[in-house]
Amino acid sequence: MRISTFARSAATPAASLALAVALLGLPCATSPAHADGNAVLPVEAYGDIVVDDIHRHVFLSDPTGDSVVVTDFDGTVIKEIENADGAFGLALSADSSTVYVALRDAGAVAALSTDSLTESGRWTTGEGSQPQHLAVTGGKVFFGYGATGSGRIGSLDPAAATPVELALPAGNGWYYAPELTASPAAPNTLVAGELGLSPATVAVYDAAGGTLARRAHAWNPGEGGSSNLRDMAISADGKDVILASGSPYKHQAFKLGDLSASGTYTSDAYPNAVAVAPDGTVAGGIDGFYEPDVYVFRPGTQTPFRTYEFAGSTDYATLRPNGLAFTADSTRLFAVTDTSAGDIALRILVDANKADAxxxxxxxxxxxxxxxxxxxxxxxxxxxxxxxxxxxxxxxxxxxxxxxxxxxxxxxxxxxxxxxxxxxxxxxxxxxxxxxxxxxxxxxxxxxxxxxxx
Known part of the structure; x- marks a missing residue:
């Protein structure tokens, strides 16, 4: 799970028409074009995305191709890191020196150096443990792991004599390996959620000192409930967790203190991704063919000031679950999409935190x-x-x-x-x-x- 750590120019037909109207002395309205990007990725599948702003790299995991692909901020592939069996969840260390990757098929968590883009460490989590989701908080790397019917949370402290701890906290289990999210905006806080189940289940833990103590728990949260959880992100003020669930057809916010309802972000069917920028901007994505794919909001507002539609006249692109991530300066939003050709692409959305004028x-x-x-x-x-x-x-x-x-x-x-x-x-x-x-x-x-x- 990603953790918030925070030109080309061409005259469009609309702009040409506006200029022609202007030359006639008639009312003229224009707003500038902006240069977004789109790069097809050399992957067979998609697991997770994390952004390293220090090196201006984007890391994307491929659980089928057993690799982690690294691109620059324009989508150009820098390196494919191989021998990453079942590479799934990703998390960036607080100092941006390391990207951790959950190796589902190897039963391990690996460390990738953000300087050399090579593996710098690997820790086994046990045979058949299937670690899938990662988050860094409380001085440790937490991972959601376990086969169907036996999901749990474990932790990794590379500096400890016994680096890996399993079954945290004692007595707390999940049906699937839980999705995890954390943010420096909410220190020592870990949020866990169960993906794909109806109703959804979410829990908040205190992770001070690297231990876990459950603070809040919600089954079927929100008015009318919540089903088919796909993604989560913590708000920039550290007060809420925002859920992207297949139902209801909006992005819901809940207070980290007790998981009571805090607000909603109006999107459409079926929410599948959410990302929060350091400046508070919220991007909510959906799995939809006929509606905009991404809705961008100011924090705490219900109406988006910007939307993105990825499908073109010949390309029926759709957003991947858990497929959104912001840069630390909040201006650039990355979106992972399917394409009608069967590829997986990285969309680079420039100035995503700014409204058109x-x-x-x-x-x-x-x-x-x-x-x-x-x-x-x-x-x-x-x-x-x-x-x-x-x-x-x-x-x-x-x-x-x-x-x-x-x-x-x-x-x-x-x-x-x-x-x-x-x-x-x-x-x-x-x-x-x-x-x-x-x-x-x-x-x-x-x-x-x-x-x-x-």
Whole structure:
């Protein structure tokens, strides 16, 4: 289980149309294109994903191909680490020096050096133990293990005289090897959940000192219950755990203290993935053909400010369970998808924590010299814009492409703004208005042209 540790540019048909409209002096609305990526992976199956921001690497496990694939942040494969029998769950050490991998078919947990991208250690968890899910907290690596009907939690402390402990805490068992998640935002806390069962079961443990003591337990959590758990993540403030379950058709949040309901994130059928960025952004994914695949939210809000649809006209891509992960700067979201060709791909979603902004401009088609002309505009976004947002304004023309900077305009609370000018010569003047963007919004720009005639 991943643990939160926290250009190309081309004119689209829509942008070309907007420019053509602008040249006619009619209302014009544009927002900038952004360069997301998509890379087919050399894997037979997918287990887990973890992001190493120090080395700018993404690790993905392949339980069928017995390997861990390492890519850079653009999806280019750097290395395939082999001899990883049944490689499944992944977890990054607190200092980012090691990626731990659960070797389901070898009955072991291995350590991979993030510097050399080679195996640096391996610890057996017992014959037939089948370790599958990992999380780092409380100074140890915890692993969910066990065959069907005998799931348990164990721990690994590489520095201890007896590195591996099994059956933690005593008397607590699971039907399947439990999924695990942890986060530095909630120190010494481990969350465990049972995947694929209806109803779902979730438990929260205190892991201080590397021991486990159950803090909270919920069977069929939430109003109306929860079934077919697929993924979990802890909120950036360390107060909630967010579940992606096949039912209900939304992502649910529960308080880590007692697993009482804390809120919901509106998505669609069937939730199968969730990731939380250090800045609090929540990405919830679903297993769906006809709806957006990923929904992106501000923390504690019910309405997404961004969605992603992976299916194209010829590619019916769907999101893999447990297939989302953010970078530490919160700007890049990785998504693991199936493709209609039968491959597994890594999607690189740039500026995923930022909402689009759209500028719309309107101006008279013609004006006369030395008369005041007015360009009006609106700046809108699905995520509220900051009070007093400003846009820059330039004027080009009427000859030799001379660019003149005009005073900035302040955007009113309703998103409107006004630009005035008094051109003195005849010819065509083009006004370009730009919003620089901010921590929550992407940049946007638009142009409109006016013909000044006698």
């Amino acid at each position: 759209t500028l719309a401009l309107s101006a008279p088609a013609t004006s006369r010299p030395n008369r005041t002309l007015t360009v009006t505009g609106t700046l809108t976004s699905p995520d509220p814009l900051p009070a007093g947002a400003q846009v820059s304004v330039t004027r080009t023309g009427p000859a030799d492409g001379i660019v003149t900077e005009l005073p900035t305009a302040t955007v009113a609370a309703d998103g409107t703004f006004t630009v005035t000018d008094r051109p003195s010569h005849t010819g065509t003047y083009t006004y370009r208005v730009a919003f620089a963007g901010d921590a929550h919004h992407r940049p946007a720009s638009a142009e409109v042209s006016v013909s000044v005639q006698r």
